[in-house]
Amino acid sequence: MTDANDPSTSDAALLAAYAAGDSGAAQALAARLLPGVLGQATRMLTDRIEAEDVAQDAMMRLWKIAPDWRDGEAQISTWLYRVVANLCTDRLRKRQRAGSVGMDQIAEPADPTPGVAEQMQTNARMTALSDALGQLPERQAQAVSLRHLEGLANPEIAEIMDISVRSVESLTARGKRALANLLAGRRATLGYDDD
Amino acid sequence: MTDRDQIELDNLLAQTALMKPVVPQDLMARVMIDAEQVQPRSNDVARRGIWASVLDMIGGWPGVGGLALAGVAGLWIGVAPPVGLESMATTVLGSTQTVDLFGGDMLGNFADGLDG
Numbered sequence: 641m642t643d644a645n646d647p648s649t650s651d652a653a654l655l656a657a658y659a660a661g662d663s664g665a666a667q668a669l670a671a672r673l674l675p676g677v678l679g680q681a682t683r684m685l686t687d688r689i690e691a692e693d694v695a696q697d698a699m700m701r702l703w704k705i706a707p708d709w710r711d712g713e714a715q716i717s718t719w720l721y722r723v724v725a726n727l728c729t730d731r732l733r734k735r736q737r738a739g740s741v742g743m744d745q746i747a748e749p750a751d752p753t754p755g756v757a758e759q760m761q762t763n764a765r766m767t768a769l770s771d772a773l774g775q776l777p778e779r780q781a782q783a784v785s786l787r788h789l790e791g792l793a794n795p796e797i798a799e800i801m802d803i804s805v806r807s808v809e810s811l812t813a814r815g816k817r818a819l820a821n822l823l824a825g826r827r828a829t830l831g832y833d834d835d
Numbered sequence: 836m837t838d839r840d841q842i843e844l845d846n847l848l849a850q851t852a853l854m855k856p857v858v859p860q861d862l863m864a865r866v867m868i869d870a871e872q873v874q875p876r877s878n879d880v881a882r883r884g885i886w887a888s889v890l891d892m893i894g895g896w897p898g899v900g901g902l903a904l905a906g907v908a909g910l911w912i913g914v915a916p917p918v919g920l921e922s923m924a925t926t927v928l929g930s931t932q933t934v935d936l937f938g939g940d941m942l943g944n945f946a947d948g949l950d951g
Binding site for chain 1: 837840841843844847848849850851852854855856857858859862863865866867869870871873874875876
């Protein structure tokens with residue numbers, strides 16, 4: 641019998657218990673995995689509602705794959721990183737097609753209090769970063785976000801993306817150059833010239 | 836792209852990496868409702884369990900394919916044995932023996948019975 645509350649119980653064991661009808665296993669698994677899933681989506685999308693939708697969608701895919709999950713083939717955390725990265729790049733693409741709130745359209749802060757204005761500028765910069773990720777080729781955006789937003793090591797990213805470490809290095813380097821160029825064109829609106 | 840652009844990007848990435856949202860209770864509730872809705876029922880688990888066990892035993896679907904191929908090949912060899920099979924069997928086994936499964940005149944007797 642799987643002990644859902646035992647921290648040493650593996651994610652795969654909990655998923656198998658869930659598939660066998662143990663609802664306590666689902667609770668334990670969600671408590672373990674959802675914070676990371678939501679965090680990754682939030683950092684890529686910088687939009688709370690969209691990030692929550694992606695997190696719910698990713699977890700739903702996990703529940704659905706549970707009966708077919710084969711322990712030992714992949715880590716659940718690795719699989720989730722891949723799913724969330726794919727869902728986020730899809731969202732970023734759709735955002736681009738729909739016409740994102742570009743930096744020129746972001747209103748000046750209504751409250752001139754320094755703390756509030758500063759926070760709004762930070763938020764605007766993060767939104768600009770997310771939009772710029774959406775303009776990169778999908779694989780570059782995923783590699784950059786996994787490396788620089790999730791802080792993962794290149795071999796781990798290689799496993800998540802199912803590519804070589806050399807390809808990860810190449811994708812992140814090209815992705816970062818492209819991001820810097822995209823954001824450089826928005827220096828004035830992002831307030832960098834005032835710093 | 837200047838060094839300054841690169842530094843600003845690094846700072847922005849580092850700042851964004853610090854975002855650690857707390858999971859709202861309503862999101863957790865939605866996720867748990869989803870989990871309950873798609874959780875396999877005990878009948879599904881039992882039914883799948885039997886077939887999954889059988890499949891696992893023979894190596895999954897590739898195993899089923901191999902088994903079918905072996906069956907067809909065996910039948911074919913039985914119906915139309917390749918030339919030299921008998922002599923090879925003699926070499927390996929020492930001698931061959933033909934067994935008439937239907938007995939000496941069984942089919943003839945059966946035909947006679949039908950006639951009359």
